[in-house]
Amino acid sequence: MSNQAADTIKNAKRIVIKVGSALLIDENGNLHAGWLYNLVKDIALLRKSGKEVIIVSSGAVALGRRRLGIGSVMNKNEKHAAAAAGQVHIINAYENAFAGYQTVISQVLLTLDVTDDRVSYLNARDTLDTLLELGSVPVVNENDSITTREGRYGDNDRLAAYVAQMSDSDALILLSDIDGLYTGDPRMNPDAEFIPVVTEISDDIRAMAGGTARKGAGTGGMRTKILAAEIAMQAGVSTIIAKGRTKEDIGPITRLLGGGQATLFKAEATDESARRIWIGSHFQSKGTIYIDEGAEKAIRDGANLLAAGISRVDGQFEKGDAVSIANLRGDEIAKGLTGYSASEIQLLAGAKTADIAERVGYKGRAAVVHYQDLVFDD
Ligand SMILES: Nc1ncnc2c1ncn2[C@@H]1O[C@H](COP(=O)(O)OP(=O)(O)O)[C@@H](O)[C@H]1O
């Protein structure tokens, strides 16, 4: 049996899987090691079929709280402390679960300003890219020990959507204690009907989610899942809400791929990558890079902007800033995020890639502006 959610996963190359606290930890604060082994087995199968996987895992606060002997009502400092103690345990658990698969797992802790600050955004994105290229499975969480109430994602559903957007993933799976979206909360309303596919987040869909989560380990509820799906869909990432816990002794992804019930929030096919959407919405030019005709043709054909095609540079900007790319007549052709500062580009203008290290004093990347960081004006 197959369904649209299963087909989405089968066709995806890069997938973000979000694991909620309630799936990972029981009421007594113990880790569901058996469940985690089944999930990891599924992830190993996905990777064997050529897919890249990023995990966004909750559970730090819930695990750390019990370990430190803190009660369920926590002040800010206790919550930060609980997260610090719990995060180690989470990573340990993933490391143990992946031990049989010769897979290096890695920890990436993010804060909300990562998506607001260009350099942090590029660094986080490049780190995730590099880890995946090197065959690692990144395990992401919010950096709960330092985040303030104002500065936090607040829920890992949304964090997972930002990670999916940032990493240009094809699909986001939100594993939950429920197998998808219903017309109302099935716990309160037994007549609520299951919705297999959502193509647009309308007010009607938002209304189905109602308020916040039930009391317990999780913080999100259906409302944050819909918000997450909306963020992901806008970036062209299809989102699936699927049941994390299965009755049979199989992993949740095996269940999904076998046609198990799940809701698919179907993203429009878009040729604009997530980072291009991000550039479009955050663009404030800090300067201009002037390029020759050959470079213009190359970047229009989809290549990276290399130093050799750069004639000169205007303005003061740092690595990660948004810049205009103009031809030698001064007409803006494109906007982009630069991989080098203005003063470095002055040193690099016209240089061969092999000479970059000598000119800037370190082994920098070949692309002054990466093709995925370019948005053309026409
Ligand atoms: N329209 C709805 N469809 C499905 N579940 C809903 C809906 N509205 C509220 N819910 C509730 O949201 C819960 C899932 O959210 P939550 O417990 O926070 O999960 P997680 O720990 O995976 O984040 C469901 O168990 C259900 O009770």
Ligand SMILES: N[C@@H](CCC(=O)OP(=O)(O)O)C(=O)O
């Ligand atoms: N970052 C927090 C979890 C926040 C969160 O959204 O939890 P959940 O609703 O269980 O996915 C933690 O690790 O404890």
